[in-house]
Amino acid sequence: MSVLSDRLDNNPHLLSSDVEWIHALVSDWQLLSDLAFSDLVLWFPHTEDGVVAAQDRSYVALAQARPSTTQTLIHRDVVGDRIRADLKPMVERAWVAQVETNSSDQGQPSPGRMRVTAVPLVRPDAHGRPRTVAVITMHFSVSALRTPSRLELTYRRCAADLLSMAAEGAWPDSSHEFTGYSGAPRVGDGLLRLDAEGQITFASPNAVSALLRLGVNDTLEGRSLAGIGAELQRATGVVVDESQPLMLTGRRAMRAELEAHGAAVTLRSIPLRREGKRFAALVLCRDVTELRRRDKQLMSKDATIKEIHHRVKNNLQTVSALLRMQSRRMDSQEGREGLRRAMRRVETIAMVHNSLSQGLEDTVDVDELMRRQLRLAAEMAESDRTAVTELVGSFGQLPPDMVTPLALVLTEIVANAVEHGFSDDPEHKTIHVSLRVDRHTDAAGRQRLDIELTDDGVGLPQEGWEPGLGLQIVKTLVRGELSGSIAWDSSPAGTKVTLRAPILGSEERS
Secondary structure: OOHHHHHHOOOOOOOHHHHHHHHHHHHHOHHHHHHHOOEEEEEEEOOOHHHOOOOOOOEEEEEEEOOOOOOOOOOOOOOOOEOOOOOHHHHHHHHHHOOOEEOOOOOOOOOOOEEEEEEEEEEEOOOOOEEEEEEEEEEEEOOOOOOOOHHHHHHHHHHHHHHHHHHOOOOOOOOOOOOOOOOOOOHHHOEEEEEOOOEEEEEOHHHHHHHHHOOOOOOOOOOEHHHHHHHHHHHHOOOOOOOHHHHHOOOOOEEEEEEEOOEEEEEEEEEEEEOOEEEEEEEEEEEOHHHHHHHHHHHHHHHHHHHHHHHHHHHHHHHHHHHHHHHHOOOOHHHHHHHHHHHHHHHHHHHHHHHHHHHOOOOEEOHHHHHHHHHHHHOOOOOOOEEEEEEEOOOOEEOHHHHHHHHHHHHHHHHHHHHHOOOOOOOOOEEEEEEEEEEEEOOOOOEEEEEEEEEOOOOOOOOOOOOOHHHHHHHHHHHHHOOOEEEEEEEOOEEEEEEEEEOOOHHHHO
16 A cells, blocks of 8 residues: 555544545646646654644655656655654644745755745544645745746746645645546646636747647737637537536636647646635646547557457358358268367357457456356257366466467367267266366476366277367367377276466467
């Protein structure tokens, strides 16, 4: 369990909504770190009683964020560490007095001086009374020799607004923000600041470039972002969500995308509120044109692959149906039996193919597939007799190239046991077939499968026995496709088939 969850979950002094909010804050506070050009550390009492008792209270770091807009000042990971002695007084004051606390320059020489601000995170308890649930410390460098740019001043102003909302528990508000879009924008991708009416008061260079890809050539500042969105909609004829204007005016925290002229820009709006009243909004934007183009290519390829799998499955079912029709027209019992076995093999391949096409993963969990194959093979018993099958152990994850030949081999062996395992004794009406699997690592460190398939049938003929076509196919698949070995051991008590095969990927098998 992570340090954050370990300390917060099931804490008797926190509400479940507090825990969820802190998790949401930590998942989104990279935005705050980038805007403030500061390292962030989240502090929490080191004991459960420390939340309400001041005696011997210390603090532990639950989370940490480093800015991507400037150099970090905290190079070492401090998550899980107890608070330093020089930071504890200001964090303690922020926790108890619920006020923002600033440090001095800590005696460090210019221009590498560092200042720390401790901000309490305050939320109401079950009775509506405010109480501190955590403290954030912001660590930033004081660059006295450099005049900050307009971009830096705007970023810091946005950070102060967000931090004020976070201190009141008003941000983030995950219940109102739609998070279904991939490629979520960050501060460095582009930032717009809107006033209360939705007019753009600041646009970062990357934001200007992102909207330029959509065909917005005029100066952005002073224009309505919602008006820009409406112009793009009229120019492209694309139908958009009716809630999009609320996002473009900064009235709702949500995400959306604008598309025009073959380009796509994803937007995320964050309303800024003071004492519950909205006074501005931040809109992060990111050019995701290439990302969406790759998504469309992948979707097209995925649809093509699914269509190919669908056609292969249909073709296999057609082959099976043709074999069934042909068997009905044959007068020879031996011919009908041969076609029935061929039909069973085709159906096995079709079933394996259908299972593999569901996931398209590098490995396949074949236990359920093998259980189905055992049940199907058991159904081949004559109507007045019963075959009982069981699977002991687990195949685990296997390479797809190994699944089809393995399923064919096991189905053939089980079917052979059911077809030929019953004796002439009319009282012999039940046969038990057990498939035991042992997956282990050999001395060379390679994964292997040891499979034993036993039945309590009449066993193999003692003399003059020659394997038929089905068992010849089994031998060929085991040695050629599985690179393994197989052996039969028969006795009056039944038959045991032992199969051993290495678990190899397609490259190793080839």
